[in-house]
Amino acid sequence: MQTQGVAGKRPADIYFFATCVVDQFFPGAGLDAITLLEREGIRVHFPVAQTCCGQPAYTSGFPDQARAVAAHQLTLFPENWPLVVPSGSCAGMIKHHYPRLFADDPQRRAQAEALSLRVYEFTDFLVNVLGYAAQDQGAECTVVLHTSCSARREMGVHLSSRQLLDGMKGVTVAMQDHESECCGFGGTFSLKQPEISAAMVADKLESLKATGAERVLSADCGCLMNILGHAAWKDAQDGQTSATLPGEHIASFLLRRTEQGAAK
């Protein structure tokens, strides 16, 4: 877990790396994360030339292609500001895999290593750099939290989301069985081994639903894409007209619950 800001103090400026999934599929989550950070008095910089961290190619066995894409991102964050990423998985890629990806390229490796030191997963940044605690304004509600494998095992920041939620007075966090188990997304794994992936996401949804929680939260949109996509499919199969387990990025939940006159 990271406990220090870049210079050991609250930064005035940060970079925001949205990830391609948030940019295209969950733009609201990105906007909410930025709004929340700005409300904390931070200037958020979003270099528009950003695209994708390169992880899809990297984990699929195409490191050259990942390197080409990663090399482009490396040029976008020149100032010594924290780089905040609303995804443990993409943050992990930049933090842990960029330095390895450029192992044979001294100049880029140095850049990657320097960048690695200032990469933060969004909830980790809120809790451990800003010391943020949500002033919950919403009505009583029960949620269930899914933590991505990268946030848990690669970034070691899985406790941040829970800490944020535990500090909210109207929010009860339900515990699902097999909490630490993967949802079955795994990027191209879901396409290459669809039957196994399907079995995993079905079990995950069942565990989440069994808690009776009203909604599922996660700090990773990759997992949400998988879990919510399956949940909506299942609802359609079951003839449900509204979502039996809606879900969203934790940033959206935090922002909504801390606004005046907040609803659930």
Added chain:
Amino acid sequence: MSEHTMQFMPGAGFRARARAAVDNPALRRSFRAAMDFLIAKRSAQFDDPLELETLRTLGEQIRQYNLGKLPELLEQLEARLTGNGIQVHWAETPDEANAIILGICKAHSAKLMVKGKSMVSEEIELNHACAAAGIEAMESDMGEYIVQLAGEKPSHIIMPAIHKTKEEIAHLFHDKVDGVAYTDNVDELIQIGRRVLREKFLVADIGLSGVNFAVAETGTLCLVENEGNGRLSTTAPPVHIAITGIEKVVEKLAHVPPLLSLLTRSATGQNISTYFNMISGARRPGEKDGPHEVHLVLLDNGRTQAYADEQLRTTLQCIRCGACMNHCPVYTRIGGHAYGTTYPGPIGKIVSPHLLGLEATATLTTASSLCGACGEVCPVKIPIPDLLMRLRSEAFSAPHDDPRLRGQGAARSRLMSGVWQIWARIYRSPTLYGITSWLASRFNCLTPSRQGPWTAVRTPLKPAPKRLRDLLKEKA
């Protein structure tokens, strides 16, 4: 290619076997329950995270230290074993290993071999080789015995018959063992097995076992087991043959206790196994028991290939505890047989390419969401997810005339290379990304409703009408 070699083409048919497994609710329930049980047992052993981390680091260091001087240690091991009267044989391939073992059997006109549990003997398919040579090879580990009776292969490296329910075993014993009435009482079933096996120990010509640690400085073969069958296999018959991979050697006796502790606690959640055998030679003059001859067969079978590469060498750190399987969400869903390899689960995915080549195993490397649970529990810190990514890239890399890895480039296809080439072109260019992502958002109504395997159990992925960058522009 013989029918039985065909079973060892894990790539072909993996998806079909995986599908059959996930569609079998009884199998899924029983694997889930069994794995949950093992996870809980292990977790109870390691309630102090600091102690666990310290011990894992020590385990990793011991394994890396010993692998670092493997050639030297193997020479030392051979010298010490020979000094202790144990005959050492080297086998590069499974065929060579089988020939050595059958040669020893022949020299003793052996008809019956009892086997303690040995995954390396599964790796070389010794039972088939024995059968072809007219030698009865009888498994004496209860799980292995069950699997052998059923004509199957182990589905787990520690618990070979974990896929079988007690009712299935009850029927199996009733059908296959002479004079056994049906019972699904577990204690009675075990007693039946023991009774059959006990007679075999007394008349067997050869006892065969694996090795968990081979100690170079003392010339000692260490064997971890719970049923006493390992001790009987290595002491009752007149000849004992041990077989192991060349990576199992450690320099010092002092290296064994930490590894043993990691092994039993990670594997079965036991403080220590019921039996721990240290074999340092044949029966000496004046001794009343023990075999008259002891042999050790040291098998390479692709291990030197892994050894030659600094990163891939870490696969050889494995102490075969099976914790990676127990914690693997993929293994838990499909069980061990679906893999079609001797070693299933995460460790199987990184070891099998060296044993069988990437042609046969490239598909297996895709059967992971890279969730990292395996690497997290590995007692010797093998970076399994990193190794899987490495093997994936080797499978797609250009084939070499003199490949570092057998089957390098086996999964290479123009289509896949083309797709990722185009992907990289778009995502490394802000302009191209800008155009394509804008088009995808603007015309998201044209998003196909069928998106291959994704939409088999999920709603289609549909880009939002406005990208984050559009929302930010509006906000400004």
